[in-house]
Amino acid sequence: MNRVSDTMHRVSIFTTDSQSTTFENFAVSEFECCFALLTPEGPTQLVEGDVWAFVDWVMADLSGLEMVRRLRADPRMANAHITMVLEEDDPEDRRRALKAGADDYAIAPLDRQGMLDRVLALHPINRGKSMDSLIELGDLVINSSSELARWKGEKITLRPNEFRVLRYFAQNPDTLFTRQDLIDALGKEGDPEYLRTVDVWIKRLRFALHQIGARDLLRTVHGKGYVFDRPQT
Numbered sequence: 001m002n003r004v005s006d007t008m009h010r011v012s013i014f015t016t017d018s019q020s021t022t023f024e025n026f027a028v029s030e031f032e033c034c035f036a037l038l039t040p041e042g043p044t045q046l047v048e049g050d051v052w053a054f055v056d057w058v059m060a061d062l063s064g065l066e067m068v069r070r071l072r073a074d075p076r077m078a079n080a081h082i083t084m085v086l087e088e089d090d091p092e093d094r095r096r097a098l099k100a101g102a103d104d105y106a107i108a109p110l111d112r113q114g115m116l117d118r119v120l121a122l123h124p125i126n127r128g129k130s131m132d133s134l135i136e137l138g139d140l141v142i143n144s145s146s147e148l149a150r151w152k153g154e155k156i157t158l159r160p161n162e163f164r165v166l167r168y169f170a171q172n173p174d175t176l177f178t179r180q181d182l183i184d185a186l187g188k189e190g191d192p193e194y195l196r197t198v199d200v201w202i203k204r205l206r207f208a209l210h211q212i213g214a215r216d217l218l219r220t221v222h223g224k225g226y227v228f229d230r231p232q233t
Contacts, residue, residue, distance in 0.1 A: 011032070038055070052083070053080045083103065140231055142167055147163055149166055170228065176224060182198050
């Protein structure tokens with residue numbers, strides 16, 4: 001996967017098609033579409049920018065209809081534009097897809113270019129609006145549009161990578177992540193230096209949290225990874 005530039009307007013395209021792991025990102029000017037696999041448990045990568053999901057009508061572990069319902073119940077994906085990819089153009093299937101929460105539908109097969117065509121047709125490059133701009137988790141508030149995080153109203157001073165790590169943790173609280181999980185989630189795979197750099201990110205993030213009094217949010221599980229504990233309200 002191509003590394004995502006921090007200066008680009010991002011569109012995250014999640015798809016249940018396993019081939020999406022081989023899809024190259026699409027970039028033009030300051031606009032970039034990034035592909036990622038959508039599992040039955042939801043996205044495994046950082047959800048950022050405008051979010052689109054392409055859900056196959058038939059999946060190995062559950063139905064596409066159930067997948068759509070799960071996405072609508074997932075705070076990270078609740079505002080995603082969801083396209084149900086039908087096996088054939090059946091009026092009843094279309095009706096059921098829309099009733100389950102899909103925004104529209106397409107007919108399989110739908111490859112990388114087909115997905116991009118649909119996204120670009122419905123998402124003008126100059127739109128400049130992010131669907132996931134605000135995350136509120138107890139006393140923690142993250143504004144993705146301005147790349148600003150606050151704890152009890154006080155600004156948390158973070159570098160871009162640490163901000164993205166915090167954002168991913170906030171999207172997935174109470175979840176254990178290994179260093180490799182964090183690398184994959186932030187689209188940094190392919191560079192062996194990043195495995196060691198994760199520890200630097202965590203150290204800087206923990207220091208920044210400690211500076212503003214949020215000492216108990218980020219927990220190390222020795223030999224396994226890191227957990228961001230949900231703030232008590």
